[in-house]
Amino acid sequence: MTISVIIPVYNAADFLEKAVCSAAQFDEVKEIILAEDQSTDDSLEICRRLAAEFSKVKLFQHPNGENRGAGASRNLGIDHATSEFIAFLDADDYYLPNRFDAEKELFKDPKIEGVFGAIGTEYLTEKGKHEFQSKFKEMSLSTVEYPAEGEEVFRGLLSLTPKTFGTSFHLNSLTVRRDSMKRNHIRFNEALRVHQDSELIIRLAYHCHLKTGIIDKAIAIRGIHDDNRITKIIKYTPQYNQRQFLFWKSMNDWAVAQQIAPEYRKRIYLMYTSFDLSLKSGLSKYGSIFLEILKNPDILKTKYRFTYYNR
Known part of the structure; x- marks a missing residue:
């Protein structure tokens, strides 16, 4: 299998290199697409350096170097992806060595169009840790409650299953056939500045046959720091x-x-x-x-x- 990893980049200078190196370690990953979104820090220069150092890394920007948001940046990556499969990674997160272990077996079945698993949490700053833990219950592992595939995944995401499935899974854990996304016209809703990942996941689960991979241990790590949008959320406001x-x-x-x-x-x-x-x-x-x-x-x-x- 060949995989294109899409990384939207916005003000991630402190984390980007670790993210790229975590994806570059896999033989299956043939290209790492950096979609730079008019960062105001040194991210663009780091992108250029990484593209020069790693033959797998390809750098793209929006026309005129504009800022268009995470959804548009991921769509930019999808437009330029050439591999059989697409995976996503946030610029302040990273993959673990077992990231594609389940995929290599499950995608031998042509019926399976997407595979997802569990992600862990790492606190990168004390302030980020405090903000996160003050708003959310401790989530050392973000995962679904039981193995599922096909329509059961879609039903679970809408909380329509008899037992709790979980409201979502993280985009960092998703690997999907590029042709399936193209055939079903699945792209990120660029009008949504937040939750565009959750919206795509639900639509993807409806149109494509998804299956759980490794859900009892992390295959990627989400970094929690001062500037995470998720830590700024105050519910019910x-x-x-x-x-x-x-x-x-x-x-x-x-x-x-x-x-x-x-x-x-x-x-x-x-x-x-x-x-x-x-x-x-x-x-x-x-x-x-x-x-x-x-x-x-x-x-x-x-x-x-x-x-x-x-x-």
């Missing part, structure tokens, strides 16, 4: 709700356009609507909630039903 609303609105637009099964379309609609309602205020908010409950009583089953309404 208007800004947080707005971001979730945009994410689920994009999912709802996709579900309607694709005319996916009613069960799935309804689930996505309820998630979208719960965040839409959370952004309203005053008496109109409670009137809208009442009318939505009359129309869709199942909205009371979403885990957001009171958390957002009462804030």
Whole structure:
């Protein structure tokens, strides 16, 4: 198998070389695509140096060196990928030596279009550690709860399985057939500045046959530091709700356009609507909630039903 690893780069000067070296160690990795997104630190110079040192490393920028966000940068990498498979890596994270062990076996089955696994967490700064642990439960291993494949993965990502599957898996652990992405027109939604990875993963799980790989130990490490966007998130604030609303609105637009099964379309609609309602205020908010409950009583089953309404 041949793999193109796509790394979006924005202000990652302190971490980029480690990320690139972690991908370059694999014989299967034929190219490492750096999509530089108008960094304001020394990232571009480091990209150029790495491209000169490693024959695998290829550097690309947006037209006129513009800043377009992580989604557009990953799409830039997809556009230039030439290998049979595509994998992703954030510039402040790194792969472990077992990163593609499961893939080498599972992709012998042509039915399997994507494989994903577990990632670990490393605290790179004390401030980042404090911010992360103050907002999220300890996650030494981010993974799904049990092995799954095909439609079960999609159902799990929508929390429709009888037992807890996990709400998502990290993009760093995903390897996917390039032809499958092309055939199903799967790209990152560039209009989303956050959550574009989660949005793509759900759509990918619907269109492609995904399968769990190594889920009981890490195959990649996520670095937590002062500038992680994830550590800046404060749940249930208007800004947080707005971001979730945009994410689920994009999912709802996709579900309607694709005319996916009613069960799935309804689930996505309820998630979208719960965040839409959370952004309203005053008496109109409670009137809208009442009318939505009359129309869709199942909205009371979403885990957001009171958390957002009462804030």
